[in-house]
Amino acid sequence: MGIQCAPMSLQSKPQVVIIGAGPAGMMLAYQLVTNDVPVRVLERHPDFEREFRGELIQPAALGALETLGLLPKLVERKIASPDIERRLFVGESRRVMVPGGKERGALISQAGFLQYLHELCGRHPHYQLDFGTAALQTIRENGRVVALKTRREGTEGRIDGDIFVDCSGRNSGLRKDVGLEVEATQLPADVVWLRFDFSDAPQALPEGVDVHMFGRGVVAVFFPTTRSRLQVAYSAPGDLGSLRKNIPELRRRLLPTVPSKLRPLVEAKLDEHTETQFLRVVVDRLERWHVPGLLFLGDAAHTMSPSGGQGLNLAIRDSVVAANHMLDALHAGQPIDEQVFQKIEAERRTEADMIQGMQTRVHRMVMAPMFVEHIMFTLLGAVLRLSKKASQGGQGAARVEPRYVVPVP
Ligand SMILES: Cc1cc2nc3c(=O)[nH]c(=O)nc-3n(C[C@H](O)[C@H](O)[C@H](O)COP(=O)(O)OP(=O)(O)OC[C@H]3O[C@@H](n4cnc5c(N)ncnc54)[C@H](O)[C@@H]3O)c2cc1C
Incomplete structure (x- = not known):
């Protein structure tokens, strides 16, 4: 359990500037702001509405949300649906064990989640979120980042701060700007996301997150999302970008992967008006954070790759560890400096590396023919059960608990 602390009264409060109002950025903002640290968040989009994003929260991150008192509120507001299981099948129906072990997580609306955190932060005068503001590059003095060059409505500006945290997601431009090396792993398959309105047949929606693997890199994922919609991720080798615009070809390739209960409905609904998004699958990591x-x-x-629904999970867990160390330093009257950053990276890097390693291995396994895939996933399940590592995927490699908990009003 986290420590229930009264909000800190800090004599010298550094201004923290967070780039990106995604799950990592808003969760960090929430934990700092509720502990009386001034935070300014910059978000290049005009709001939290995002097309397709991670919606599965694994048990490992749910624990932190529970400790912070956020989970019951998210459930009460119908932003999160708890007790959701991710199930893995070879073909339509041969069930195999999820490499990370049995998971019961939650499906969450990212937009609803981020909006709720923004509302909670907005109760504090030392919080500011600038929508429509993109960080372009860093401004450094004596080797230290002291400000950002930004753009808002076509006008360039400068935003100063004491500490900067880049939570701007994949392809962050600031990585290159500060000269950090990125190590990337090439993956053989990309993803087309699709969303269908199932308000006329909500009973047909899957209960959890169902992943079907068809060999040679073809994987299709089905899960319910907000407003009685079905979300589908279709992944296969080759150029999937063009599939979005070629509906006959998309139908030819996708429909055989859809479970028979859903297939007639998807077949009837899939047309040029279907919401779709293409995602280039990337797994990369910074040499130093x-x-x-x-x-x-x-x-x-x-x-992170979308494999295993880990991106959201890791983003939330990173923010909890970052808030813990930053608030530890402030409580001890210490600056938030490189030593603090180093502690954060040291605590999080092993898990990020381990889960990326697992994602890369799973991507290789799904490239095999279907019968080999079946054997490999069955064996992997047995090995993980024996080695008792089965809980790592869903539970995280290490315990992550918020240390500074302020009751949610
Ligand atoms: C299409 C898609 C589907 C996905 N599906 C899943 C899934 O099912 N399960 C799962 O766990 N993960 C999934 N992911 C990954 C998951 O969404 C991410 O791993 C997770 O959101 C990472 O959180 P983050 O806060 O680090 O970054 P992000 O969520 O990417 O947030 C970054 C924020 O920074 C903003 N930003 C970017 N650049 C700038 C800038 N220069 N200045 C200001 N703001 C900026 C962006 O607009 C965004 O709001 C998916 C990702 C995508 C793209």
């Missing part, structure tokens, strides 16, 4: 004055978290530090 920080430079003087600037820390990277979430996908900006380690871009």
Whole structure:
């Protein structure tokens, strides 16, 4: 359990500037702001509405949300649906064990989640979120990041701060700007996301997150999302970008992967008006997560593949560890400096590396023919059960608990 602390009264409060109002950025903002640290968040989009994003929260991150008192509120507001299981099938119906072990997580609306955190932060005068503001590059003095060059409505500006945290997700431009090396792993398959309105047949929606693997890199994922919609991720080798615009070809390839209960409905609904998005699958990591004055978290530090629904999970867990160490330092009257950043990276890097390693192995396994895939996943399940590592995927490699908990009003 986290420590229930009264909000801190800090004599010298550094201004923390967070780039990106995604899960990593908003969760960090929430924990700092509720502990009386001034935070300014910059978000390049005009709001939290995002097309397709991670919606599965694994048990490992749910625990932190529970400790912070956020989970019951999210459930009460119908932003999160708890007790959701991710199930893995070879073909339509041969069930195999999830490599990370049995997971019961939650599906969450990212937009609803981020909006709720923004509302809670907005109760504090020392919180500011600038929508429509993009960070372009860092401004450094004596080797330390002291400000950002920004753009808002076509006008360039400068935003100063004491500490900068880049939570701007995959392809963060600031990585290159500060000269950090990125190590990337090439993956053989990309993803087309689709969303269908199932308000006329909500009973047909899957109960959890169902992953079907068809060999040679073809994987299709089905899960319910907000407003009685079905979300589908279709992944296969080759150029999937063009599939979005070629509906006959998309139908030819997708429909055989849809479970028979859903297939007639998807077949009837799939047309040029279907919401779709193409995602280039990337797994990469920074050689180091920080430079003087600037820390990277979430996908900006380690871009995750959608495999295993881990991106959101890691982003939330990064933010909890970052808040713990930053608040520890402030409580001890210490600056939030490179040593603090180093502690954050040291605590999080092993898990990010381990889960990326698992994602890369799973991507290789799904490239095999279907019968080999079946054997490999069955064996992997047995080995993990024996080695008792089965809980790592869903539970995280290490315990992550918020240390500074302020009751949610
Ligand atoms: C299409 C898609 C589907 C996905 N599906 C899943 C899934 O099912 N399960 C799962 O766990 N993960 C999934 N992911 C990954 C998951 O969404 C991310 O790993 C997770 O959101 C990472 O959180 P983050 O806060 O680090 O970054 P993000 O969520 O990417 O947030 C970054 C924020 O920074 C903003 N930003 C970017 N650049 C700038 C800038 N220069 N200045 C200001 N703001 C900026 C962006 O607009 C965004 O709001 C998916 C990702 C995508 C793209």
